[in-house]
Amino acid sequence: MRGTSRSRVTRLGLMPPLSAAILGALSVLTADSWLLLLSGGALGLLVAAFVLRPRVTELRVVATHPRRCQVGEVVAGTIQVTNTGDRRSSLARVTHERTGLAPVTVLVPPLGPGATAEVRVERLVLARVAGTDGTSTTVSSEPLGLLERAATGPSPTDLVSHPRLVPVLLGPLLTAEEGQGRAVASRSGLDVHGVREWQRGDGTTQVHWRSTARRGRLVVLERETRIGVGLGLLLVGPPGLPSWEPLVALTASTAVTAARAGRRVGLFAAQPGLAELTTGDRTGLLDWCAALDEPSLPPPALVALALRRVGSGGELVVAATWAPPAWWASTSAAARAAGVRLQVLTSEPAR
Amino acid sequence: MNRITTSTSGPYVHALGLRIAVVVVGLAGLYSLPASGLVQPALTTVSALLYVAAACASVQYSSPGGHKARKVLSIAWLVSVGLYVGITSASGLADSGPAGLGPLLALLLVGLHIAHGLVLNSRRDLLVGVTVGLFMLVLASGLSPGPAVAGPLVVGWPAAVVCLVLAHRVQELGLVSAVADVRRQPGVPRPGVQGALVARTAVTVAVSVLVGTIVFLLLPQPDGLSARSRLLGGQQPGDQQGSTPGRDASFYSGGSMNLNARGSLGSDPVIDVPAGTGELWRSAVLDVYDGTSWNDSGLLSASGDLVGGVAPIDPADGGLPTGPTLTADVRAYAAFQGVVAAPGRVVRVVADSPVTSLGESVLSLTRPPTGQTAYTVTVVLPATGSRALTGISGSDQIDGRFTQLPAELPTRVRELAATLTAGAPNRAAAVRAVETYLRANERYDLASPVAPDGEDAVDDFLFTSHAGFCEHFASAEAVLLRAAGIPARLATGFAYGQPLQDGRIVMRSANAHAWVEVWYPGAGWSPSDPTAGAALAPANTSVLSRLTSWLGSVLGSAWSRALLALGLVALGLLGWLLVRVRSRRLRAAYPLPTGPRERPTHPLFAAFARLEAALVVVGRPREPSESLAELGGRLPDPALAPALRTMEQQCYALVPVPVEDAQHAERALDDAAARVISGSVVAFVTRR
Numbered sequence A: 001m002r003g004t005s006r007s008r009v010t011r012l013g014l015m016p017p018l019s020a021a022i023l024g025a026l027s028v029l030t031a032d033s034w035l036l037l038l039s040g041g042a043l044g045l046l047v048a049a050f051v052l053r054p055r056v057t058e059l060r061v062v063a064t065h066p067r068r069c070q071v072g073e074v075v076a077g078t079i080q081v082t083n084t085g086d087r088r089s090s091l092a093r094v095t096h097e098r099t100g101l102a103p104v105t106v107l108v109p110p111l112g113p114g115a116t117a118e119v120r121v122e123r124l125v126l127a128r129v130a131g132t133d134g135t136s137t138t139v140s141s142e143p144l145g146l147l148e149r150a151a152t153g154p155s156p157t158d159l160v161s162h163p164r165l166v167p168v169l170l171g172p173l174l175t176a177e178e179g180q181g182r183a184v185a186s187r188s189g190l191d192v193h194g195v196r197e198w199q200r201g202d203g204t205t206q207v208h209w210r211s212t213a214r215r216g217r218l219v220v221l222e223r224e225t226r227i228g229v230g231l232g233l234l235l236v237g238p239p240g241l242p243s244w245e246p247l248v249a250l251t252a253s254t255a256v257t258a259a260r261a262g263r264r265v266g267l268f269a270a271q272p273g274l275a276e277l278t279t280g281d282r283t284g285l286l287d288w289c290a291a292l293d294e295p296s297l298p299p300p301a302l303v304a305l306a307l308r309r310v311g312s313g314g315e316l317v318v319a320a321t322w323a324p325p326a327w328w329a330s331t332s333a334a335a336r337a338a339g340v341r342l343q344v345l346t347s348e349p350a351r
Numbered sequence B: 001m002n003r004i005t006t007s008t009s010g011p012y013v014h015a016l017g018l019r020i021a022v023v024v025v026g027l028a029g030l031y032s033l034p035a036s037g038l039v040q041p042a043l044t045t046v047s048a049l050l051y052v053a054a055a056c057a058s059v060q061y062s063s064p065g066g067h068k069a070r071k072v073l074s075i076a077w078l079v080s081v082g083l084y085v086g087i088t089s090a091s092g093l094a095d096s097g098p099a100g101l102g103p104l105l106a107l108l109l110v111g112l113h114i115a116h117g118l119v120l121n122s123r124r125d126l127l128v129g130v131t132v133g134l135f136m137l138v139l140a141s142g143l144s145p146g147p148a149v150a151g152p153l154v155v156g157w158p159a160a161v162v163c164l165v166l167a168h169r170v171q172e173l174g175l176v177s178a179v180a181d182v183r184r185q186p187g188v189p190r191p192g193v194q195g196a197l198v199a200r201t202a203v204t205v206a207v208s209v210l211v212g213t214i215v216f217l218l219l220p221q222p223d224g225l226s227a228r229s230r231l232l233g234g235q236q237p238g239d240q241q242g243s244t245p246g247r248d249a250s251f252y253s254g255g256s257m258n259l260n261a262r263g264s265l266g267s268d269p270v271i272d273v274p275a276g277t278g279e280l281w282r283s284a285v286l287d288v289y290d291g292t293s294w295n296d297s298g299l300l301s302a303s304g305d306l307v308g309g310v311a312p313i314d315p316a317d318g319g320l321p322t323g324p325t326l327t328a329d330v331r332a333y334a335a336f337q338g339v340v341a342a343p344g345r346v347v348r349v350v351a352d353s354p355v356t357s358l359g360e361s362v363l364s365l366t367r368p369p370t371g372q373t374a375y376t377v378t379v380v381l382p383a384t385g386s387r388a389l390t391g392i393s394g395s396d397q398i399d400g401r402f403t404q405l406p407a408e409l410p411t412r413v414r415e416l417a418a419t420l421t422a423g424a425p426n427r428a429a430a431v432r433a434v435e436t437y438l439r440a441n442e443r444y445d446l447a448s449p450v451a452p453d454g455e456d457a458v459d460d461f462l463f464t465s466h467a468g469f470c471e472h473f474a475s476a477e478a479v480l481l482r483a484a485g486i487p488a489r490l491a492t493g494f495a496y497g498q499p500l501q502d503g504r505i506v507m508r509s510a511n512a513h514a515w516v517e518v519w520y521p522g523a524g525w526s527p528s529d530p531t532a533g534a535a536l537a538p539a540n541t542s543v544l545s546r547l548t549s550w551l552g553s554v555l556g557s558a559w560s561r562a563l564l565a566l567g568l569v570a571l572g573l574l575g576w577l578l579v580r581v582r583s584r585r586l587r588a589a590y591p592l593p594t595g596p597r598e599r600p601t602h603p604l605f606a607a608f609a610r611l612e613a614a615l616v617v618v619g620r621p622r623e624p625s626e627s628l629a630e631l632g633g634r635l636p637d638p639a640l641a642p643a644l645r646t647m648e649q650q651c652y653a654l655v656p657v658p659v660e661d662a663q664h665a666e667r668a669l670d671d672a673a674a675r676v677i678s679g680s681v682v683a684f685v686t687r688r
Helices: A012-030 A033-051 A176-182 A209-215 A244-260 A282-290 A300-310 A325-338 B015-035 B041-060 B064-117 B123-143 B147-174 B193-218 B227-231 B386-390 B411-421 B427-441 B457-465 B470-483 B543-555 B558-589 B603-617 B628-634 B640-652 B659-678
Strands: A004-009 A059-064 A068-070 A074-083 A092-098 A101-108 A116-124 A129-140 A147-162 A192-197 A219-223 A231-237 A265-269 A277-279 A315-320 A341-345 B256-258 B269-274 B280-286 B293-295 B325-332 B345-351 B355-358 B362-365 B373-380 B488-495 B504-508 B512-520 B524-528
Touching: A012 A033, A012 B123, A033 B123, A033 B147, A033 B193, A059 A092, A059 A129, A059 A147, A068 A282, A074 A092, A074 A101, A092 A147, A101 A116, A129 A282, A147 A282, A209 A219, A231 A244, A231 A300, A244 A265, A244 A282, A244 A315, A244 A341, A265 A282, A265 A300, A277 A282, A300 A315, A300 A325, A325 A341, B015 B041, B015 B064, B015 B123, B015 B147, B041 B064, B064 B123, B123 B147, B147 B193, B193 B558, B280 B512, B345 B362, B386 B427, B411 B427, B411 B457, B411 B470, B427 B470, B427 B512, B457 B470, B470 B488, B470 B512, B603 B640, B603 B659, B628 B640, B640 B659
Parallel strands: A068 A147, A231 A265, A231 A315, A315 A341
Antiparallel strands: A004 A147, A059 A074, A074 A116, A092 A101, A092 A129, A129 A147, A192 A219, A265 A277, B256 B293, B269 B325, B269 B504, B280 B488, B325 B373, B345 B373, B355 B362, B488 B512, B512 B524
């Protein structure tokens, strides 16, 4: 296992030398060799623990689980442990920790060289996250629990955990027919709008390989999208408050409900590396929400982009628990100018 | 706290093994107590049965109701034992003093052990049980004078190590949510999980015991007592600790003789005498028996220096020195204590150094500083032989102290004496009857048990232990004869030495001996040795006894201890080497598989194989040395390069490819294969 390792004497490990000292002293005081033999036996435990000290650094841990899941869901996965060394490993506890998932600890029996042990585990999805992350910690104090060795190393897994969906009513939002009727595509959507650098959420089919080869980094082709999507969701936040996650869950649920009704939904947030997304695909919408980290207050340019994508007659839903009054004023003015109806989605009662 | 249940199974759950190991440690602790004399063996057996029953009950009745009942029973039992010990200590401790604390503490521990056996539910309970068992072992080891505690120690020590190992595994099991299964490795003859765990336990026990023994051998032995004296029950001179006094060759030179003394005598030469001058060389006689020891009642009546080296007439002989005389020259060695030994009644001693009479029968020489001296002794030989003694008759005109017996002598001894001598027609026949009885019913054992305090030593020898050495045989005969009204006394000295090349007999310390002298009217004192011909105790010939004897000789020297430690280290290294060689051979015979094991079965590689097949069909197969990147560059298909990268990731990356990406790449490979077949990809890039 690549990473760090440490060794320490456990509390139980202090008992043998203490017992040996006491028995040795008693042996001298009483001139009794039996007690000296027992004292040697106590020291023998300590030496045996050192000679047979656990081997954990050669264990490689691989965790698997579904790539996509939802917060609150229990997902089934596996923990695979392989002994990459040339000697038998020790009985060990392996703990896999990964952001967004409950940590899991499994017991791994002694493994011969090259052997693999596998166990199926069920883990609770704790938080919304997207990305590759994970560490594993292998701890063993075989055979007597006197000397403990631990090794920590990377054991990354790819995870996109969607926010937990909540029931929503479209309420004042337009129905699918109404939305489709108002949102008129002004362009075919096949015309090339331009190229830009790859951002989280872009699919591999969007990559423009020729430009990528030329520039040496991933470049995607941005096509002209249909304007007049009709429904846009602008995440404002602010993040970090207890109401942030419920707000994201509410936004995701609204987007999914609208998409299920046949609407294409535009998602906007001021987060570096997270491009705006316009789609009717449920998975895409949820992936985008999963990638939300801590967006800042949307700048006027992003608001303008959202209004343009929504198009005249469409509706822009601002998901926010709080925003500066000036921002509200400017956004309202811009929406009025663009002919877009502005609505507010919040996870807290309006003040 | 991990609750141990019996319903769990599998190689990782060692609940049953842990329970068994704990019970073994507990039994070892219980049986170590009688070895140190703290608890009676019968009580130990009953306690062991109760403990096993309690441990079984803790398994059998594991329901909440059963647990509660066991807990109540355990507390009640502990309170009862505590009360008993408390009352006993309050009433009897004042009499016995601190020496009575050991048995009370042992009794309390036994009670606690049985009470705790009822509540062996969790890992913590089991560890407490091990601790109590070990504490009993420590207590017994600290108080045991002999090797009897070795058995419980040899069993209890490894069992305690096994307990620690298994308890650790149970603890580990309680900290995890699942246990991994090892994938089968077909054709690899390596031990499975169970075998590995058992082997690891065995290695742990072996290493800890081996290291503990080596450490014990290398550590300096405690001062005051040698390891031999403690471990093997032998008492060195001057070892007077506890209730068992020691003895040596000087013990047989008169004064007194304690029948409860034990210890080895050594092999130093004391005197050498001409061959054919008699087997029993008497140094002193003892006439008063008090139930535990023999004493010389005339010791205090020293008569001062002898004029001309002529001994006084023994008043017990009635002033009639009769019979043939014999003169022998005796050479004394450094171990000679100064007491004149002679094969009969001394009538003259000629020596360079002054001769002193110590009492009626003990003659002493003043030893020169060199320790070596010589003297010539003239004796009247005693009357011996059945023919000569059978015809002797007459009344006993002798001092009454030669028929003295303690008033506390048990009646059964007197009854036995009466039974043995009832049919004897004369004194010689009565003596032979007693000798025959002792030789037939008692065993010779130098490590015979010591009579309990307050018990008559002869009674204990005749009716309880049935084991003893020359002192006990001679004492028993003297007491039985006195009980039958026949005057007798205890003689001490040297007997049955080893011949030398110059025709002399050497008497060593180990030849110190005790026998009986019986009074025959008109003939005087005649020797009788009931020890000669007695059966040896079978324990002396056992393997354990021989092993103990060998260990004793090894532990007696620092060099031999170091040598033994070195041997054990070599043994450990040899074992380690054998394991390493076997492991290397296994690795050589069954090399580890390399590369991704999933390769042949993963759908992604199957799709790539289809693409390779398609290329073969169109006549542009993948060349043997063509890498994935080169192949991607040769085929102008934009979707192919990401798919090949995904395949590369599946091959070499630490993290497996997500299923969705693998499926996407698989589709891309199949699409590429389809396009190759359909001719849509016709513009193969020529390789540079």
